Amino acid sequence: MALEVGVLIGYLVIFLAVLLGPFKIHVIEENLEPFLLVCGIAAMTLSGFTEIPGEEMGWNSEIIMESLTAPLHVGDIAGIPIGIFQIVLVVGLIIYKWHAPIHKVIRKLTDMLSVKVLGFLLIVVLGLSSSVMSAILASIILVEVVNAMPLSRKSKIDLTIVACFSIGLGAALTPLGEPLSTIAISKLAGEPYHAGFTFLLDMLGKYIFPGILAYGIIGMFFLGKVSPKDQGMAAADYNETVKDVIMRAVKVYVFIAALVLLGEGFKPIILEYFIQIPSGILYWVNMVSAILDNATLAAAEIGPALSELQIKSILMGLLIAGGMLIPGNIPNIISAGKLGITSKEWARLGVPLGLISMAIYFVIIFVLGI
Incomplete structure (x- = not known):
């Protein structure tokens, strides 16, 4: 049954607020996490x-508990629950304690390899390894390396955004990378796919590996535009306090909780309308994952009754679009919080890069039938 007009209008208002609020209203940009939490509620x-x-x-x-515990539990190591909040907090404290030798090593690598080569390796290696080390840890490593590199602020932002696209793609190759891949495999574990650990690697690897390499080359292009003056800049000094580290972890906690509520809150729209859309159109409609939790979208859209083409189109649409705006991906959230990247700064490159990537993959999957 169709949703009532008043309910649809309410959803449209919330969607537009989440999409446009951070760009139009400065106070929302400055308080993005509580704003998204209010929208989720x-x-x-x-x-x-x-x-x-x-x-x-x-x-x-159940929903209340999920929103409270999702930032605290993405998996277990030796029976101990591990979550985004703990990883961001613990790694942040480690870097706070030993930031001097860590940054010294990174600067030596920059001198040895040049910023272009190091940028390429950073994008490609983190993209490929994020499916094993998780997107969370990959993004934390990313921001520390970028922060220590002798680049202008614009170049750091560009490099970070391109790398987050790469990490977001690579993390989907195994269930260890991110929640979306875990959910997809669990939904397809039975007949007819019998999805196991390497299911997504086998299905999406031919799209993701070249994509990560392409993002590495694109990253070099942006770094190649840096002026000699910028390349000669000193790396940013580390000036965080323990309070800053703790507050960043708290903000990430609120951010993830807000995305859980937003995803679950929009579930009626997803169930009532999205799953009825043909796969070629749904591929583009899934650009809403730029502001909604892509794991929730995957949980609602993926099922064993779908064809392989439908599954590929859904997952690739979600993965690529997730890099377009800050709320779309865990790496985006962590990186933007650490480097102080605003929504406008992210969208300046994230939106066009995402649209171009979507168009290229659309041709590959639907036109060429690869």
């Missing part, structure tokens, strides 16, 4: 006025 409340057969909509204890 509004979306969850609005979903309570909808009815989807077989689905429980609106607030319940």
Whole structure:
């Protein structure tokens, strides 16, 4: 059954607020995490006025617990729960303690390899390894290396955005990389796909590996435009306090909790309309993952009844679009928070790069049928 007009208008208002608010209103940009949390709460409340057969909509204890625990638990190591909050906090404190020798090593690498070569390696190596070390850890390594490189602020932002596209793609190759890949494999574990650990690697590897290499080359192009004056700049001095490290982890916690609520809150729209859309169009519609949790979208859209083409189109659309704006991907959130990248600064490169990437992959998957 179609959703009521008033509910649809409410969702449209929330969607536009999340999409445009950070660009148009400075106070929202400065307080993005609590703003998204408020929007998530509004979306969850609005979903309570909808009815989807077989689905429980609106607030319940399970959703509340998921929003509170999602930032704290993405997996287990030796039986100990590991989450985004803990990783950001612990690694941040380690870097705070030993930032001098860490940055010294990075600067030596820059002198040995040049910023262009180091940028290429950073994008490609982190993209390829994010499926093993996780997108979270890859993004933390990224921002520390970028911060220590002798580049202008614009070049650092460009390099970070391109690298986050690469990390977002590479993390999907195994269930260890990010929640989206874990959910996709669990949804396809039975007949007819019997998805295992290497399922996404086998299905998407031929798209992702060349994409990571292409992003590495693109990153070199942006660094190649840096003037000699910029390349001669000293690397940014480390000036964080323990309070800064803790507050960044807290902001990441709030950010992830907000995305969980936004994703669950918009579930009626996803279930009622998205899953009815043909795969070629859904590929483009999934650009909403630039502001919504792509794991929630994957959970709602992926299922064993889909063809391989449909699965590929859904996943690739979600993965690429996730790099376009800050809320779209965990690496984006961590990197923007650490380097102080604004929504406008991210969108300046993230949106055109994402659209071009979407267009290229659309031709490859749907036109050429590769």
